[in-house]
Amino acid sequence: MCREAIADMKRAGLGCILVQARLAMPLSDYLSPSYLALCRLVSALADEHGLSIEIYDEYGWMSGHGGGLTVQGADHLRERHLFWTSGILQNGQVTLQISDIDATFLDFLGPAARRWTYESGKPQWGLWQIVSGGVISSRTLLQPSQIRFLETGDSGCTVQITAPDLPDGSPVALFVAATCLTSRLVNYLIQETAERFSNRVYAPLREAFPKAEAFFFDHPYAGFYTWNGQNSASGPDAIHNSLLWDNSLTETGIDGIVLLDAVYGTDPQAASQRAYLFETYARQMHHAFFGTLRRWCDVHDIGLTGHELLPHVGGWNLLGGLGGIDARVAPGGDYFGIDTFKTQSVTDAADYNPQLSAILGDSLARAHGRTRCTVEQYSTGREVGRPSLHGQWDLSLSRLRAQMIRHIFQGARRVLLHALFLPDALHPNPDHQSAPRFDFAPGFNLQPWWDDAPDVLEELARLSAFLEGGVPVRSVALFYPLEDLREGRSSPDCADHFGLWAEALMNAGIGYTVIDEKQINEETVFNGWLHLTSGQFDTLILPDVTVVHDPKTLSILEEFSRTGGRILRSGSTSTVSRNDRTRRFEGPAILTSDIAFFIKDAFPSPLMSIEGQSQRIAVQKLTPSLLRVTVFNDSDQERSARLTATPQERTLLEWQCETGEAMSPVFISANTTYVFPLKPKQLLAFELSVTVSETRSFPMNKAPCPSTPYKTILETDWLFQTGPDSSPVPISVECGWEQQGFGHFSGTGIYTLHLPHFNRFNKQSLSLIVPKISGTMRCFVNEIQIGKSIEDNASFLLPCLDQPFKISIHIRNTMANTLYPAMDTPLKPTEFPCGLLSAPYISAS
Incomplete structure (x- = not known):
């Protein structure tokens, strides 16, 4: 089956493959001698067919556990979490309880996911520890002698707080830590986790795939646990899920006061503490896990790539793709921070609507001196009103093509299809622990239309190659509101504002790049421009940005505005820095309901526009006088695309992505608008250059001769x-x-x-x-x-x-x-x- 599948991948026009062990395969087979032998066969077959290999680094996903091998014989590396609860003192005492700890996030994967995640199929908690406790209203800590366990169990604990010196009615909070004794998931805060993972998982896979170009990590997952007793007495929790915990965090300044403020505080001081908590927490995960993996890969001469859990997938809102979780407890909230450890950028995309993924991935790459990205495209049933794993076996090749074109226009170099199935997925062995045919269906290669895919994949490869050179024409920088995401409650308004700007700019055909605060400094701003690694921008958009990290950023924004740069904002009219809230950068805000109309009026007409629909256009500058332009009619109706008139004469050379052939050049006179008719779903690609020699005007289309209708x-x-x-x-x-x-x-x-x-x-x-x-x-x-x-x-x-x-x-x-x-x-x-x-x-x- 591997021989057949790889030959078919080559025939279809794919260029790179990853091998993924899915839930239908017994966990005990993962990284066994027979599994690694098959990996070596696949490696040889891929090389024989001219296909490159990247190494998917996990059984299923949740990189780091290696199918349980990382924690096998190393229980101290199993996931350990911080939980909290609160109550009111009466007569100097209160009894607090944490119970029914659960991760409902896994439910969409069914019982098989529980068996894969937990030994015996369910979590059992132990090694309970009192971390801290304190009085919420006064921000004072209790003494360790005032807090004691009454009972601990495999699903929770009961704790008594005794504080006779405190007045009745005092709100008190408790923080405890526990290890999931049956979990195969790991603690990313501990460097040894990544060292053991690389030795037990990366090393044998590297030997099995000796010509692989990179390791590919997938959704390092810090556990979205909830529990009874989670809500505070004074209102909803500021943090929706448990955090990974290691005592080394206390050495970074995360003490009981920080935890009190972060979880229960509501004032600006508490917001700053919450941001500090998540910044410190994320930094330790990044360096301990991703930094260790990158060092291992550098030593072994192989790249490191992959993607973390991305809560925007499927849409534009930064938190709109995956509901019911607090993404800050996972490593991925600071996408720009994680991307520093990669050798190439990858993002995730769900289903088949326009979305943020590719433009964010390209922005990450450009922030770190690279270009473009890989987008992993998968399918769920959610888009069409089905359970997630029922997927979309009714997906058409036309919808897949349109989605890949959108990704490439927005900055994807290639699209990774999740997934191609081995043939027996349609007729599974009855011993399989899950139905492979409903594992993020469809298996693209098992669709009848897959025989028609080679032409489409070749067309898209040519489109990507056409856009490979040059620099995207983008004059707008969209600010990634990391501090607001860290400071806010689990669903801050900035996430929605960001999505509204991102989508509206894309639909208007206005080129933009997402930037983070670390890219803005004194050396990048002068003469009304932001001069960044990712491009030069005369407009900066602040989507409900109420806070930034560094007070210097406020001075830089003022300088940018003073020297002619344009700053647009929505939501808050004022921005402060985390640690100095007395100084403000202010400006008028645009109503979210007006963003799309404002963009239409505030920006000059783009070089190209398509009448009557959202714009699907990409423009690359190869030289000051040479552009590459691609246009896609993303509709089921015939449209016209209009090339704006300029004072210069120009030459237009159209390239056919279907065939790779160039058409005869067309000469366009100065001050002349050129109109292209576009069929439904038509893709158009052309080079546009300023003519330096004597030119002639393009021929006008003649009206057809009247004829008898037939x-x-x-x-x-x-x-x-x-x-x-x-x-x-x-x-x-x-x-x-x-x-x-x-x-x-x-x-x-x-x-x-x-x-x-x-x-x-x-x-x-x-x-x-x-x-x-x-x-x-x-x-x-x-x-x-x-x-x-x-x-x-x-x-x-x-x-x-x-x-x-x-x-x-x-x-x-x-x-x-x-x-x-x-x-x-x-x-x-x-x-x-x-x-x-x-x-x-x-x-x-």
């Missing part, structure tokens, strides 16, 4: 086969084959129509119009292919034949109507249209 509807006499060897049967072309007795068929459906007495009308050029299709399509006339399409409609020029026509239309659907009904889901075959959905017709071209 249209023949082909609505009857069609035959249908489920393969070349099956018997043809009559079929209607007004509705899909799923409604005509073929509801459970996935594969290539063949429609055939014989036209024995067809007469060409006045010898005109004629086209076959197919107005509504579901699936990928290839069209044949008299056994000769005349065209192909992956969209929901198509048009093909008919050959000039003076003989009977035989039209054959081959359509490949998805696996949805085969797999969903067979797996006891509420989804029925008739929910997934297949084939021709409206009668084709012949029309004068």
Whole structure:
């Protein structure tokens, strides 16, 4: 199966593969001698086919545990967490309880995830420790002698606080730590964790994949635990989930006062303490885990890449993709901080709507002197109203292509498909502990339309290569509000404001880069410009930025504004620094409801624009006089793209991403607007240069000569086969084959129509119009292919034949109507249209 799969990957046009052990594989097999032997085979096969390898570093995900090998024989490296609760003193005492500790975040993966995460399938807690306790209202700490355990167990503890000198009604808080004794997950705060992980996991995988280019980490996960007793008496917790804990944190200044403020405080001083807690906590995780892995990789001459848990995936809001968690307790809140340890940037993308992922990944790379990024694209059922793991077996090649084009336009060099399956995923061994066919479905390569993917993947590879050179034309910097994310409650307004700006700028065709505060200093600001590694910007946007880290940043923002730079803001009209709240940088704020309208009025018209839709345009500057421009009609309607007039004469050279060929150059006169017609889902790429020699104007499009309308509807006499060897049967072309007795068929459906007495009308050029299709399509006339399409409609020029026509239309659907009904889901075959959905017709071209 590996041989077959890798040969198919090469045929499809993929360039790099990662091997991932999924839940259907027994955990005991992971990194076994037979597993590593198979890895060596895959490595050799990839090399034989010219495919590169990156090493996925985990069983499933949650990098660091190595399928439990990291903590095996090293219980002190298992995940250890800080929990808290509070109560009111009465008669000098209060009894506090923490119970029912659970991580509901794992529920979407089902019981298999529990078995993979915990020995015996459930968490059991022990090694309880009292960390601190104090009076919330006065910010004073209790003495250790005033706090004692009454009871400890595998799911919680009971603690008594005795403080007779304190008045009745005093609110007190308790902080305790415990280790999950059955967890395979690890403590990222301890450097030994990464050392043991690299020795036990990285070393054997490096030996099995000797030509691998990089290790790829995935979602290092710090546990989103909740518990009974979590809410304080005075209101909701400032921190939604437990934190990883190690006593070494107390050496960094995280003491009981900091914890009191961070969890229970509501004033500006408490907000500063909360930011300090998360800054210190994240720094220790980053250096202990990622820093150690990077040093190991440097010694062993291999790159380090991957992505952390990204709560924006699937949308634009910084916290809008994954609900019900406090992402600050995981390593990934400071994306720019983690990216310093990588050799290439990777971000995650969920489902098939426009989203932040690629532009953020490209911004991270440029902040660290690299360019562009990899985007891992996966599917969930959430986008289409299903449980996550039911996925999207009904995903079309057209939707996948459109999403990859969006990513490449926004800064992705390549897209990593999660995932391609081995063939037995469709017919799993009954001993599998989970159903692989519903493990982030679909398995792209098991879709019937995968046979049509090579053309699409080659087109996208050419698009990426076309945009590889030069520098993106971006004049706007969008500020990443890290301090507000750290200081705020679990869902600060800045996350929403950031998303509104990011989406509106993209839809308006305004190029922008996300920057963090560390990029702004005295040397980067002069003459009204931000001169950064990632580009030069004359506009800086502050999305509800109420606080920055360094007071010097406020002075730099003032200098930027004073010398002609433009600062736009929404939400708060005032920004302070974390440790000096007396000094402010102020300015008018734009209402969130006005952001899209404001952008339209406040920025000059872009070089290119598409009428009547959100802009999908990328512009790269190769030299001062040479641009590369790509345009995508991200709609199902014909549109026009308009190239703005300039005082200079220009030369336009179009490149066909489908074929790699260049068209004849077009010369555009000065002060002339040029209009491109765009078909639905059409991709356009061209170079635009200022003409230095004598030029001539581009030819005007001539109006077509009037002719007699001609249209023949082909609505009857069609035959249908489920393969070349099956018997043809009559079929209607007004509705899909799923409604005509073929509801459970996935594969290539063949429609055939014989036209024995067809007469060409006045010898005109004629086209076959197919107005509504579901699936990928290839069209044949008299056994000769005349065209192909992956969209929901198509048009093909008919050959000039003076003989009977035989039209054959081959359509490949998805696996949805085969797999969903067979797996006891509420989804029925008739929910997934297949084939021709409206009668084709012949029309004068």
